[in-house]
Amino acid sequence: MTLMNDKVHAYKDQMGELSxxxxxxxxxxxxxxxxxxxxxxxxxxxxxxxxxGIGLFANNEVCTFYHVEEARAKGATDQEIMETVAVAGAVGGGHALSQGAMRVQKALH
Incomplete structure (x- = not known):
């Protein structure tokens, strides 16, 4: 939990500096x-x-931590959060497989 809090706080600090x-x-x-x-x-x-889910798909660590924190604050359960992880995994796997089926096979022919 400390790593998550540290990353989110660092992001907020950096946004303050950018501001x-x-x-x-x-x-x-x-x-x-x-x-x-x-x-x-x-x-x-x-x-x-x-x-x-989008943060996971984009491999964005800060967004992952931030949106877990925000989802919990909005009442999301651990089960709902983990099902979101599963959906992001399905989308990520489907993305790679669909591109392989379309682009790679086209390139091979």
């Missing part, structure tokens, strides 16, 4: 993402689980 250099960009980013993660047709917990 000193590019305040309008950071402000706009936070406004945009804040709006995107508001509950709407999709509830806030599900949006955090979606973001976690």
């Amino acid at each position: 000193d250099v590019l305040p309008a960009v950071v402000k706009s980013y936070h406004e945009f993402t804040g709006e995107c993660f508001q509950a709407g047709a999709i509830d806030a917990k599900t949006k955090q689980l979606i973001a976690l």
Whole structure:
């Protein structure tokens, strides 16, 4: 848990430093993402689980830790979080397999 907290805190610290250099960009980013993660047709917990899956697929360590933390804060259970991991694994495996089936086989012919 310490590694997760350290990484998330380091990210937040670095965003603070970036805000000193590019305040309008950071402000706009936070406004945009804040709006995107508001509950709407999709509830806030599900949006955090979606973001976690994308973070895993993108191999983004900070996003993975951050969105686990946020999903839990929104009421996600460990089971829901781990099922999100499984879905991200299925998408990642499907991505590689579909590209192999399409691109690689095409290249071979």
